[in-house]
Amino acid sequence: KPFSVGYEALVLEHQMLLEQSLCKVCKDDNATTVFLPCGHMCTCVDCAPAMVKCPICQTFVKGTVKAILS
Template sequence: MGNTLQATNELSNPKAPLNDFRNIPAVRSVSQFGYDEKIVKEVFDTLKKAGTSDITSTVLLEAIFNLEEKSKQTQENSNHTQTGIEESQSTIGPVIATQVNNEPASDPELELSVRSLEEENQNLKDQQTCKICLDEPIAIVFLPCGHLAACVTCAPALRRCPICRTFIKGTVKAIMC
């Protein structure tokens, strides 16, 4: 519980000392990749100021990658060299703001809901598709079992119901609305 309180205090105070800043898990994991702590802290602070609520190591790394790419493009265009920190200070704001604005809102409940609706839709389509050719809509009811499993084209070739294997004694064309 003490660690949670400490992490909360660090996040709420953007001017926390550099040593306290190292205790944030996302910062620690990005620092393990060899990035300068000052750049990581600056990117983290900029993300916080831009309104990003959940800053993970992935978000930090993407922001740093975008910053590095922007820095390389700036160097190629201007043909003069600046130090990495000076460059990061001049370009970090626009890069982070662009990243935050382009990032789609990710809501796990919404994604789950969409996925379940897509699955339900596919199941309904499968129920109304011919079980023989898998192309045409079902249209023939087999008698005496009453199964609805074949299209007009496939039904005449069947002697037994594909669902229950009883002999087909008659067929009725069903109109599906």
């Protein structure tokens, strides 16, 4: 029998993935900005300019890159 997951488990996983992709600052838009040098992608383009330190690891931000997921 192939691997099967219950509907509720799939809904919970989907919700978790959606939450993980949200901006950690405003929690409204998707996180699309990668901080350098740490590499965390954790804020949207609107929140990123205000960040002096990465909200995840507190590393000073030396630059940013917009990530485009395809």
